[in-house]
Amino acid sequence: MTDEPNQMSKGTGVAEKAKRIRGIVYINLNRCKGCGFCIAFCPPGVLVFSEQFNAQGYHPPRLADAEGCTGCDLCGLYCPDFAIYAVMTHKNGQQGKSPGGSTGEVLRAS
Amino acid sequence: MSVLAEVPLAPNPVEAFIRSERIPHVWCPGCGIGTTVNCFSRALLQSRLNLERVVVVSGIGCTGRVAGYLQLTSFHTTHGRAIPFATGLKVANPELTVVVYSGDGDLVSIGGNHFIHAARRNQDLKVICVNNFTYGMTGGQVTPTTPLSAISSTTPYGCFEEPFNLPFLAESAGATYVARWTSYHVRQLTHAMGEMLRKKGFSFLEIISGCPTLYGRRNRLGDGLDEMKYFKDKSVVQHGANTKEAGIGFQGPIVVGKFVDIERPVFLEQMNQQLARTLDAQYAGCVGDYVPS
Amino acid sequence: MDSKAKVLAVRQGRYCVQADPAGVLTGTHFLDGDQACCEGALAAGCRFAAGYPITPSTEIVERFAQRAPLVGGIFLQMEDELASSIAIAGAVWAGAKAFTVTSGPGFSLMMEHIGFAVMTETPLVIVDVQRGGPSTGLPTLPGQADMMQARWGSHGDYEIIALSPNSPQECFDLTIDAFNLAEQYRVPVFLMMDECVGHMTEKVVIPPPGEIEIVPRRYTSLPPSQYLPYRADAHGVPEMVRAGDGYPIHITGLTHDERGYPATNYQAQEQLVRRLINKIRQHTDEIVRYEETTLDDAEIVVVAYGITARVAMQAVQMARERGIAAGLLRPIVVWPFLEKRLRELANQARAFVVAEINCGQIVQEVERAVSGRAPVVLVPGAGGAVHHPEEILEAILTHASTREVLR
Numbered sequence: 001m002t003d004e005p006n007q008m009s010k011g012t013g014v015a016e017k018a019k020r021i022r023g024i025v026y027i028n029l030n031r032c033k034g035c036g037f038c039i040a041f042c043p044p045g046v047l048v049f050s051e052q053f054n055a056q057g058y059h060p061p062r063l064a065d066a067e068g069c070t071g072c073d074l075c076g077l078y079c080p081d082f083a084i085y086a087v088m089t090h091k092n093g094q095q096g097k098s099p100g101g102s103t104g105e106v107l108r109a110s
Numbered sequence: 111m112s113v114l115a116e117v118p119l120a121p122n123p124v125e126a127f128i129r130s131e132r133i134p135h136v137w138c139p140g141c142g143i144g145t146t147v148n149c150f151s152r153a154l155l156q157s158r159l160n161l162e163r164v165v166v167v168s169g170i171g172c173t174g175r176v177a178g179y180l181q182l183t184s185f186h187t188t189h190g191r192a193i194p195f196a197t198g199l200k201v202a203n204p205e206l207t208v209v210v211y212s213g214d215g216d217l218v219s220i221g222g223n224h225f226i227h228a229a230r231r232n233q234d235l236k237v238i239c240v241n242n243f244t245y246g247m248t249g250g251q252v253t254p255t256t257p258l259s260a261i262s263s264t265t266p267y268g269c270f271e272e273p274f275n276l277p278f279l280a281e282s283a284g285a286t287y288v289a290r291w292t293s294y295h296v297r298q299l300t301h302a303m304g305e306m307l308r309k310k311g312f313s314f315l316e317i318i319s320g321c322p323t324l325y326g327r328r329n330r331l332g333d334g335l336d337e338m339k340y341f342k343d344k345s346v347v348q349h350g351a352n353t354k355e356a357g358i359g360f361q362g363p364i365v366v367g368k369f370v371d372i373e374r375p376v377f378l379e380q381m382n383q384q385l386a387r388t389l390d391a392q393y394a395g396c397v398g399d400y401v402p403s
Numbered sequence: 404m405d406s407k408a409k410v411l412a413v414r415q416g417r418y419c420v421q422a423d424p425a426g427v428l429t430g431t432h433f434l435d436g437d438q439a440c441c442e443g444a445l446a447a448g449c450r451f452a453a454g455y456p457i458t459p460s461t462e463i464v465e466r467f468a469q470r471a472p473l474v475g476g477i478f479l480q481m482e483d484e485l486a487s488s489i490a491i492a493g494a495v496w497a498g499a500k501a502f503t504v505t506s507g508p509g510f511s512l513m514m515e516h517i518g519f520a521v522m523t524e525t526p527l528v529i530v531d532v533q534r535g536g537p538s539t540g541l542p543t544l545p546g547q548a549d550m551m552q553a554r555w556g557s558h559g560d561y562e563i564i565a566l567s568p569n570s571p572q573e574c575f576d577l578t579i580d581a582f583n584l585a586e587q588y589r590v591p592v593f594l595m596m597d598e599c600v601g602h603m604t605e606k607v608v609i610p611p612p613g614e615i616e617i618v619p620r621r622y623t624s625l626p627p628s629q630y631l632p633y634r635a636d637a638h639g640v641p642e643m644v645r646a647g648d649g650y651p652i653h654i655t656g657l658t659h660d661e662r663g664y665p666a667t668n669y670q671a672q673e674q675l676v677r678r679l680i681n682k683i684r685q686h687t688d689e690i691v692r693y694e695e696t697t698l699d700d701a702e703i704v705v706v707a708y709g710i711t712a713r714v715a716m717q718a719v720q721m722a723r724e725r726g727i728a729a730g731l732l733r734p735i736v737v738w739p740f741l742e743k744r745l746r747e748l749a750n751q752a753r754a755f756v757v758a759e760i761n762c763g764q765i766v767q768e769v770e771r772a773v774s775g776r777a778p779v780v781l782v783p784g785a786g787g788a789v790h791h792p793e794e795i796l797e798a799i800l801t802h803a804s805t806r807e808v809l810r
């Protein structure tokens with residue numbers, strides 16, 4: 001891990017190619033303060049603490065079971081540091097839908 | 111873990127509502143305040159409100175910092191006075207959706223008088239109170255919501271003051287929407303915030319939240335996650351509960367749900383009606399030309 | 404002028420527009436100072452007042468409550484002065500011109516929000532109809548002992564503007580000036596009345612709207628992407644926006660940078676606080692205003708403001724009748740202080756006599772300006788009554804060179 005402030009990690013890897021993938025988890029590694037909310041309250045329990053430290057000195061989460069993520073975005077709702085969220089994938093894996101509304105739609109750009 | 115090279119399928123919904131350049135924020139690891147901000151951002155997103163007309167007003171405290179992280183027109187006022195500032199905003203421009211977002215000490219200790227009067231007048235304000243049972247910003251002193259026997263820096267031998275039961279207080283003072291959830295109840299919070307954004311009148315949402323650094327540590331409650339687990343285990347959902355019975359004892363059960371959702375004419379409607387009735391054609395209408403519906 | 408053209412005009416210098424006729428009660432009236440102050444606020448375009456009843460100021464908001472609904476305004480009676488003084492700040496950020504009105508005990512409660520208005524550069528007007536203090540003191544009797552509280556009553560270091568009317572007519576005129584100065588410098592402005600001026604009834608001439616100059620709020624014409632809420636112009640004053648206009652501004656009482664973001668460090672503090680102070684200090688000459696009576700040849704300079712200036716005027720006349728070269732210097736703007744003029748007068752004066760209804764507030768400023776070049780004598784009053792002209796005359800006589808001859 002580097003000191004890049006917004007270094008992102010995506011928790012899918014090879015599994016993304018599999019048709020069964022339902023959700024993708026995005027983690028802004030260096031924002032994480034290691035509280036564990038996302039790990040504890042992930043319904044399918046697909047997250048674990050990473051062994052590595054981030055730039056703030058915390059262990060961010062890591063996706064242990066990529067196929068298990070449903071893209072429900074509860075991690076996104078829980079994370080007090082805005083460091084993690086999940087996106088539902090369509091069958092073709094092309095379009096994301098976050099449960100907050102339609103595709104990350106922003107009513108006001110700025 | 112792969113480092114991301116491509117653009118995410120969709121951005122984090124909260125990102126459009128926060129001043130990303132100010133993150134990381136000041137809140138401690140495991141503090142529940144940030145969690146409530148996620149819920150608020152989702153509620154705003156779903157509300158389809160014109161965000162240019164949404165204003166957030168905070169007082170002073172850890173929760174008071176919410177205003178400064180939101181990418182909305184926001185005011186970080188003085189300790190306890192978010193509600194009267196918001197009142198001035200709302201009355202001078204009734205087209206604004208005015209949200210007050212602050213801590214328990216801010217809203218019901220130093221600001222308690224403003225709280226009950228705004229509820230009595232049914233000012234159209236959406237008041238979100240993050241209740242962590244303590245004064246976070248100043249180091250964990252006792253507040254009017256600290257449960258009996260809980261330790262704080264100024265009640266080192268345990269709290270011996272009867273706390274406020276906020277939903278009961280809000281309802282008694284005249285609030286037209288009263289709900290309580292905890293920072294564990296993220297979906298319910300999002301839903302409740304959405305209801306408040308749509309509701310006309312004084313709406314009050316109490317969010318029981320962890321302060322692991324001060325309240326949690328002094329009372330040996332573990333870390334933020336442990337407090338969340340307490341909320342999960344000890345919350346009792348009881349919509350329409352009698353607010354009088356919704357008091358919270360130390361680490362005791364927490365009655366959550368929507369308690370009050372009634373209609374009552376809001377302040378500006380009542381004012382406009384009274385003035386129009388008395389003055390007839392002479393009444394010029396208040397600033398913003400608010401027309402009673 | 405459409406609103407866009409207005410904004411432009413405002414941005415181009417000493418931009419004054421005419422008063423909105425709706426609020427101007429043109430004509431000759433008999434009004435007391437409190438009523439005149441209310442009319443001044445309405446004429447100035449103030450359409451929002453919040454207040455909490457307190458003698459001897461209440462008549463101002465009572466009249467406002469009656470008049471405002473007829474001209475598109477609103478009065479909120481809040482639960483206390485803390486609420487009133489911050490509600491008006493909220494109204495200002497929503498686009499209104501707003502004021503609150505109080506007296507001693509209420510003024511004390513407003514102090515935190517004076518600092519908030521200074522720090523956030525919220526243009527608003529606070530009227531203090533002074534009564535005798537400390538504490539509840541003399542609710543129905545005059546005082547002038549809040550002058551230093553107006554100067555520095557809130558914590559921290561700052562500059563404000565304070566005006567002192569000595570007649571109902573001036574209560575009208577100076578209230579308009581107070582609103583204009585607030586907009587021009589984005590600072591809270593105080594109208595420091597006293598019970599006597601507030602309750603005395605006199606002729607008040609309200610001119611036609613076309614003759615009343617109004618300084619409109621200076622709104623930015625920059626788009627949200629370029630606008631920085633605390634980037635100041637050459638005069639040290641930033642442009643404003645309103646809540647609801649689509650600018651995601653953050654306004655805080657914390658020390659902040661040009662973006663309005665909290666910046667709690669020494670450098671940001673130096674930059675911000677110095678600018679807040681300098682935007683007033685560096686314009687002192689433009690802001691300061693005073694009235695001089697027979698000062699050209701004066702060897703005794705009497706300094707008095709508000710109701711006391713009227714009594715002092717009599718004393719000066721009595722002295723002149725006895726052949727003593729006395730004159731009156733009446734600060735109309737009390738803060739910032741008319742230091743420069745006093746320094747000039749120190750070259751000619753044998754002595755300065757300062758009369759005020761307190762036990763020595765403005766006199767200290769006079770002493771500072773005169774800095775030992777002539778004696779400065781206080782004719783104090785603890786509150787509850789105006790001076791007798793004889794008291795002031797006595798002080799004049801004591802220091803006049805011709806005293807012995809004429810007695």
Ligand SMILES: Cc1ncc(C[n+]2csc(CCOP(=O)(O)OP(=O)(O)O)c2C)c(N)n1
Nearest residue numbers: 170171172173189213214215216245246247
């Ligand atoms: C007039 C005034 N008194 C005291 C303070 C100090 N102060 C700052 S925040 C705070 C308490 C905040 O507690 P709360 O509202 O419960 O919010 P939290 O920090 O717990 O989120 C206090 C007492 C202040 N800023 N202003």
Ligand code: SF4
Nearest residue numbers: 032033035036038079
């Ligand atoms: S919830 Fe956020 S801060 Fe907490 S461990 Fe997960 S990613 Fe890190």
Ligand code: SF4
Nearest residue numbers: 137138141172246321
């Ligand atoms: S002190 Fe408590 S309330 Fe404040 S940020 Fe830390 S955990 Fe949250």
